[in-house]
Amino acid sequence: MILQNDFKRQWEFVEERAVGAVRRVGASGWFILGLEVEAFEKALAEFWGVAHAVGTGNGLDAIEIGLRCLKLQPGDKVLTTPLSAFATTLGILRAGGVPVFVDVNTTGGIDLQQCRDLLKRDNSIRFFVPVHLYGCALEMEELARLKSDFELRVVEDCAQSIGASRGGIRAGTVGQVAATSFYPTKNLGALGDAGALLTNDAAVAEAARSMRNYGQSAHYVHSEFGLNSRLDELHAAILRDAFLPNxxxxxxxxxxxxxxxxxxxxxxxxxxxxxxxxxxxxxxxxxxxxxxxxxxxxxxxxxxxxxxxxxxxxxxxxxxxxxxxxxxxxxxxxxxxxxxxxxxxxxxxxxxxxxxxxxxxxxxxxxxxxxxx
Ligand SMILES: Cc1ncc(COP(=O)(O)O)c(C=O)c1O
Incomplete structure (x- = not known):
């Protein structure tokens, strides 16, 4: 059989390093939000070329957290695409946003010209969740122009496009936030559910770290209704040792x-x-x-x-x-x-x-x- 994803072959390739990572985490006696998550976040931010990465439980949560950290208020409209994994829209809805669907172009990516026309007609739209679908980055220069012309807050959905670029600009570096997924089928897939949010904004990164951990700003101090969406030490260690280097x-x-x-x-x-x-x-x-x-x-x-x-x-x-x-x-x-x-x-x-x-x-x-x- 020629499969869509061949996880058994992948395991043969990564087994030694993955098992080594499991041993290290097991022996450390520390399983949640520790040195492994920190080290993976640093490696991922370096790979991506941004200042901060914040590990989350999955890609869906990274979209929700990203929008909430950009101060989306319930009822705010959010431009997005009708052609994606359902999670793109679910993240918007869970953050309290109202999705506004714009058609795609012939590549399957959201049509940025149609977005521009709509933004000219409706000046109440302030948020945008574009998706770099199928591994292919949208037209990044135009995305940057849209962001600045209409003062948009943008969460780029990069779940399918880690490492992609267009015109020399990498996907996930134009918006205030990028969200990605390490669902096993993704190009950088974990041995289970995991995700991350990326940003150059230190305040957004700090807010996201709090929001993924019950909205906790200091030990037992809760300043937001957060989520439990922490990247596990185990996933972080395996991703850093066995997957990211490949x-x-x-x-x-x-x-x-x-x-x-x-x-x-x-x-x-x-x-x-x-x-x-x-x-x-x-x-x-x-x-x-x-x-x-x-x-x-x-x-x-x-x-x-x-x-x-x-x-x-x-x-x-x-x-x-x-x-x-x-x-x-x-x-x-x-x-x-x-x-x-x-x-x-x-x-x-x-x-x-x-x-x-x-x-x-x-x-x-x-x-x-x-x-x-
Ligand atoms: C485009 C897109 N956005 C978001 C997600 C959600 O990621 P996760 O499954 O980690 O929640 C996925 C993956 O399924 C995806 O393909």
Missing amino acids: LTTWTDARRRTAKKYLDRIENPSLQFVAPSSVMDSVWHLFPTLVARGLREQFQGHLRARGIVTGVHYPRLIPEQTALKKGAWHNAMDPVNARRFAQGELSLPIHPFLTEPEVDAVIAACNDWKPDQS
């Missing part, structure tokens, strides 16, 4: 596979959703758009050859049942996002694919002849 090599492997797919897959019924440069994306996923009504057929064709694919995402966030309860707006009909919901299919692109496996995916894509009857 991230660049793993990203390079993803890029090599992406290049082969882009160069060698040729099928008129498949369209790529590719950035202008292979090197800009960190290829969390390799999305394709399958001709109308043929996705299930193509997925079945690949499955018959032992190739596992994914769909990101089959249902738009505003169409989820849970949203019947919350307050939100569609700024426009999300026609482009709907094309992705109906036609997107992700090919395997994890870093442990072998060359014959990549060749097998390419051959299977090229020999698919859709049955249009």
Whole structure:
């Protein structure tokens, strides 16, 4: 089987270092918010090129905490995308924000021109949660211009895009806050749930450290209604020793596979959703758009050859049942996002694919002849 993620192969690769980290934490007798979390936060901030990293329990909480630390008030509108993991919108709703959905462009990322037009029409919007989807950074210069032109407070959702950049600007360095996830499938995935918030603002970092720990500003002094969303010492140690040092090599492997797919897959019924440069994306996923009504057929064709694919995402966030309860707006009909919901299919692109496996995916894509009857 050619999997979307091959955790067993990954384990063979990281086992020795991961087990060493577990031994060290076990022997330390200290499991919550200690030296391991501090050391991982420092290493992550260095990797990211920002001043502060704050480990959290997961990526969802990092979005909520980020918005609350930027002083979002209940009822504040927050621009965001209808095409993402549900957690992006859930973080906004949990912080008390009202999501305002703007359609995506042909890359699947939120359409920044449509955002600009909307911000001109509605000057009550002060918050923005853009998502760097599929590993591909949004147009960073335009994001920075939007932030300054409309005095936006921005939490960049970088759960899928650690290490990505566009025009020489890294994802997660334009907003006041970046939020990321170490969910196991992510490019930097933990052996369980974990996440982080990144910022250059020392006051935001301090507020986030308090908010992840019950809103505690000093021992037994609670100044906010916080969360219990602490990164564990164990996850921090494993991430720092076994995963973060491999991230660049793993990203390079993803890029090599992406290049082969882009160069060698040729099928008129498949369209790529590719950035202008292979090197800009960190290829969390390799999305394709399958001709109308043929996705299930193509997925079945690949499955018959032992190739596992994914769909990101089959249902738009505003169409989820849970949203019947919350307050939100569609700024426009999300026609482009709907094309992705109906036609997107992700090919395997994890870093442990072998060359014959990549060749097998390419051959299977090229020999698919859709049955249009
Ligand atoms: C774009 C995006 N945002 C947020 C999240 C939430 O991260 P977590 O699962 O760690 O809460 C995810 C991961 O599922 C994601 O893909």
